[in-house]
Amino acid sequence: MDERDDMASSADKMTDAELMQRVSAGEHSAMQILVERYQNIVYSTVARMLNNSPETDDIAQQVFINVWKAAKSFNPESSFSTWMFTILKNLVFNELRRQKRKPIVFAEEVDENTSGDDVFIEATLSPDSAAEYSELETAVNEAIAQLEPDARLAIQLRRFQNMSYEDIAETLGKSVSATKSLIFRARNELKVSLSRFLS
Secondary structure (H helix, E strand, O other): OOHHHHHHHHHHOOOHHHHHHHHHOOOHHHHHHHHHHHHHHHHHHHHHHOOOOOOHHHHHHHHHHHHHHOHHHOOOOOOHHHHHHHHHHHHHHHHHHHOOOOOOOOOOOOOOOOOOOOOOOOOOOOHHHHHHHHHHHHHHHHHHHOOOHHHHHHHHHHHOOOOOHHHHHHHHOOOHHHHHHHHHHHHHHHHHHOHHHHO
């Protein structure tokens, strides 16, 4: 292993905050590591928020461009992922406002390894059961897409990223109690939308 490989391996083991210190100093290799760590998470979240619209690629890329540009404003005592999701939220909400009058096109199921949430179907399921499972996944995606943007993002961050209420609240710029109420209401809306599957 040469010296460059040693440096790359060392950088791979750095925390997000340590990498951001290097990014703020203009180090492109540190930014590349952050992109590799978070690109699937960012893409899948943007894809779900925008219903896999054609703008998904551009918005996901813009998240990292904005991370690079705003690197000096990052507080190393803060959570990088929460800070990054705040950038994502602003970009996605702006895009949703821009396309507000466009009809909703629901997302296809996306693969976690490339862009989105993996859908696991047990090999033992009958074709009918697999079809029903696929129908449920589609219905869940469509129900989430009907939520208001802040509720939609809160549900995404809680369901797919297992983010704490405190971090979701910080991302949305709300209090923790308001965030919990938002998620509670959103879950009730989803139960109503998906009632035919819950009987």
